[in-house]
Amino acid sequence: MLGSPSLRLVGKRLLMAVPIVLGVSILTFWVLNLIPGNAAQQLLGPEASPDQIQQLEEEMGLNRPQVVRYLDWLGGAVHGDLGTSLVSRQPVTDELGPRLAVSGEVVGLAFLISLGLAIPVSLLAARWPNRMLDRISMVVSTTGLSVANYVFALLLVLLFAVQLAWFPAIGYTPLSESVTGNLRSLALPAIAIAFPLFCFYTRFLRSDLVDQMQGEDYIMTARAKGIGPWQVLLRHAFRNSAFGLITIVGLNLSTLIGATVIIEQIFALPGIGQMLLQAINTRDFIVVQACVIVFAIITVLANLLADLLYAVLDPRIRYGSN
Amino acid sequence: MSDTLLQVEDLRVRFDQRGRRVYAVNGLSYRLRAGQMLAIVGESGSGKTVSSRALMGLLPPSATVTGSARIDGVELVGMPEPEMRRHRGADIAMIFQDPTRSLNPTMRIGAQITEAIRAHARVEKDAARARAMELLSLVRISDPQRRFYEYPHQLSGGMRQRVMIAIALASDPKLLIADEATTALDVTTQAQIMDLLGELRSRLGTAIILISHDLGLAASYADDVIVMYAGRAVEYAPTRTLFAKMRMPYTRALLDAIPRLERQSHARLPITPGQPPDLTALPPGCAFEPRCARATPQCRTSRPPFAQHEVGHWWACWNPCKDGEPV
Ligand SMILES: Nc1ncnc2c1ncn2[C@@H]1O[C@H](COP(=O)(O)OP(=O)(O)OP(=O)(O)O)[C@@H](O)[C@H]1O
Ligand code: SF4
Numbered sequence: 001m002l003g004s005p006s007l008r009l010v011g012k013r014l015l016m017a018v019p020i021v022l023g024v025s026i027l028t029f030w031v032l033n034l035i036p037g038n039a040a041q042q043l044l045g046p047e048a049s050p051d052q053i054q055q056l057e058e059e060m061g062l063n064r065p066q067v068v069r070y071l072d073w074l075g076g077a078v079h080g081d082l083g084t085s086l087v088s089r090q091p092v093t094d095e096l097g098p099r100l101a102v103s104g105e106v107v108g109l110a111f112l113i114s115l116g117l118a119i120p121v122s123l124l125a126a127r128w129p130n131r132m133l134d135r136i137s138m139v140v141s142t143t144g145l146s147v148a149n150y151v152f153a154l155l156l157v158l159l160f161a162v163q164l165a166w167f168p169a170i171g172y173t174p175l176s177e178s179v180t181g182n183l184r185s186l187a188l189p190a191i192a193i194a195f196p197l198f199c200f201y202t203r204f205l206r207s208d209l210v211d212q213m214q215g216e217d218y219i220m221t222a223r224a225k226g227i228g229p230w231q232v233l234l235r236h237a238f239r240n241s242a243f244g245l246i247t248i249v250g251l252n253l254s255t256l257i258g259a260t261v262i263i264e265q266i267f268a269l270p271g272i273g274q275m276l277l278q279a280i281n282t283r284d285f286i287v288v289q290a291c292v293i294v295f296a297i298i299t300v301l302a303n304l305l306a307d308l309l310y311a312v313l314d315p316r317i318r319y320g321s322n
Numbered sequence: 323m324s325d326t327l328l329q330v331e332d333l334r335v336r337f338d339q340r341g342r343r344v345y346a347v348n349g350l351s352y353r354l355r356a357g358q359m360l361a362i363v364g365e366s367g368s369g370k371t372v373s374s375r376a377l378m379g380l381l382p383p384s385a386t387v388t389g390s391a392r393i394d395g396v397e398l399v400g401m402p403e404p405e406m407r408r409h410r411g412a413d414i415a416m417i418f419q420d421p422t423r424s425l426n427p428t429m430r431i432g433a434q435i436t437e438a439i440r441a442h443a444r445v446e447k448d449a450a451r452a453r454a455m456e457l458l459s460l461v462r463i464s465d466p467q468r469r470f471y472e473y474p475h476q477l478s479g480g481m482r483q484r485v486m487i488a489i490a491l492a493s494d495p496k497l498l499i500a501d502e503a504t505t506a507l508d509v510t511t512q513a514q515i516m517d518l519l520g521e522l523r524s525r526l527g528t529a530i531i532l533i534s535h536d537l538g539l540a541a542s543y544a545d546d547v548i549v550m551y552a553g554r555a556v557e558y559a560p561t562r563t564l565f566a567k568m569r570m571p572y573t574r575a576l577l578d579a580i581p582r583l584e585r586q587s588h589a590r591l592p593i594t595p596g597q598p599p600d601l602t603a604l605p606p607g608c609a610f611e612p613r614c615a616r617a618t619p620q621c622r623t624s625r626p627p628f629a630q631h632e633v634g635h636w637w638a639c640w641n642p643c644k645d646g647e648p649v
């Protein structure tokens with residue numbers, strides 16, 4: 001399926017990603033140096049004498065010029081070494097793995113939940129437009145989109161953790177420890193991320209399906225064949241909507257990074273978002289830099305993946321319309 | 323008569339949209355014999371599409387259909403949807419104006435044809451595939467083996483319309499409605515598709531309703547012609563009779579308009595000077611009266627009945643044209 005045009009697209013986009021990631025790293029480095037305070041001051045606390053601070057700064061290499069420090073970091077980064085945490089003195093890459101796994105699990109669950117609900121709800125709504133379920137789904141998804149996800153997260157905690165005690169309010173149980181415990185600890189954060197996505201997908205999918213069902217000639221052709229309404233909806237309308245949906249999901253993946261930072265904070269999940277916030281607080285610029293780079297790479301890859309899936313799956317693009 | 327395939331009587335279609343009522347079809351009657359080719363002509367908005375979609379139950383929910391339309395004696399008006407579905411494709415099939423938009427762009431040609439085959443018969447995948455190849459050959463698509471696996475955008479407009487015809491013929495319908503099926507095509511392709519339809523009719527015995535605003539096209543291919551205006555039939559005759567003794571001033575106007583139409587037409591423009599009638603408030607008299615050169619005071623106040631005035635020749639006009647007389 002992957003013809004050479006697709007491969008060329010991948011090559012081109014990966015090449016374009018290099019200056020983007022590089023630019024992001026420079027920008028982050030520069031902005032971090034504008035923030036008052038550094039890791040040495042932060043570690044030693046307000047009681048420390050200027051001499052102590054200066055000594056630690058020298059140990060950490062913080063007294064060197066910005067450009068030198070950046071190039072030093074870059075030299076390591078191109079070899080896959082993102083440096084050593086200023087605070088924990090551990091290689092950053094060692095910590096990134098497990099952190100990414102936690103964030104990845106939450107985001108993955110959120111996608112499963114949101115799509116798993118949005119697709120059947122949209123199909124039912126489009127099957128009987130303007131009827132009960134359609135109206136309810138429209139109201140829910142419209143209001144849902146105007147609620148910030150951290151507000152929704154707090155509501156979830158209040159209801160399901162505090163009131164009903166079905167799920168733990170905070171904390172994380174590793175998968176290796178207990179599968180159900182793991183899922184229970186991730187349920188609320190995943191739902192908090194999934195809900196706005198569900199609203200978004202439902203709105204998109206429902207209106208895309210209804211527009212097709214009412215306006216497209218090929219739907220009329222399908223109906224004129226005498227096939228059933230569900231078959232028209234699934235084989236003809238949904239099939240076409242699915243291509244658009246894939247692109248949207250791919251693009252969402254990058255916007256979700258912001259959501260994980262907030263949600264992981266609320267639920268005390270040891271993901272990469274939490275890692276980033278902690279590092280900012282301790283002025284552990286090496287870790288911050290690493291997190292930001294990882295985010296940038298995920299964003300670029302997610303967008304690439306969305307385009308690629310679209311190109312591979314949609315025959316109109318696959319064969320280049322003429 | 324025994325060989326009547328379709329009997330349409332006093333067919334009416336009304337659309338209700340937010341307090342506004344559009345009377346799109348207002349008492350249409352005609353009869354179609356098995357294997358006959360009937361042309362329905364009329365300018366844009368005269369109700370050609372709506373009246374034929376009413377036969378297949380393919381109108382939006384805002385439409386109310388009354389009157390009667392019987393195919394082989396089976397009443398189609400008011401038929402419940404699940405039952406209607408069994409007739410769609412199997413008894414009546416339809417092809418549309420724009421072959422670019424009427425095929426699903428993300429589905430292979432073959433899948434779109436086999437879907438139609440399997441809609442009405444229990445057919446194994448392989449048998450359906452073989453039948454699809456047969457249909458592709460029937461509509462004279464070369465290299466069906468290859469085309470079967472292609473997508474619509476890989477085909478030319480003419481070929482797409484051939485595929486649409488193959489889909490329509492999948493379940494051997496008794497009636498094929500071709501709604502402006504050649505309007506979007508260039509002149510050469512248009513002629514090829516029309517020839518194909520003519521050939522299929524004589525080979526398979528499929529009756530065809532040819533919907534067009536082009537009286538010239540109707541003249542070259544159809545056995546009979548119905549001229550529609552404001553949702554009603556205004557003249558109806560065998561094609562030869564119609565052209566020899568055109569009675570309705572409106573039909574004359576349509577004929578005179580042919581050279582001006584250019585190809586590529588289907589513009590939403592009135593063919594004769596003046597506005598097409600307002601379908602929300604039809605006049606009590608002849609709907610064509612405001613635009614008619616032959617109109618008399620009577621035309622404004624009372625509607626001329628649609629009646630058989632000469633053998634096989636029906637019209638609705640108070641002051642019909644005499645033989646050879648200019649409008
Ligand atoms: N869904 C609808 N709601 C309201 N009015 C409609 C609807 N569909 C069609 N009409 C109206 O019914 C009338 C007849 O339309 P129809 O499509 O049958 O015309 P036509 O003779 O096929 O014209 P054309 O040559 O443009 O295809 C038009 O005035 C049109 O505006
Ligand atoms: S009835 Fe009168 S207005 Fe109508 S077409 Fe005949 S002459 Fe013209």
Ligand SMILES: [Mg+2]
Pocket residue numbers: 370371372501502
């Ligand atoms: Mg039409």
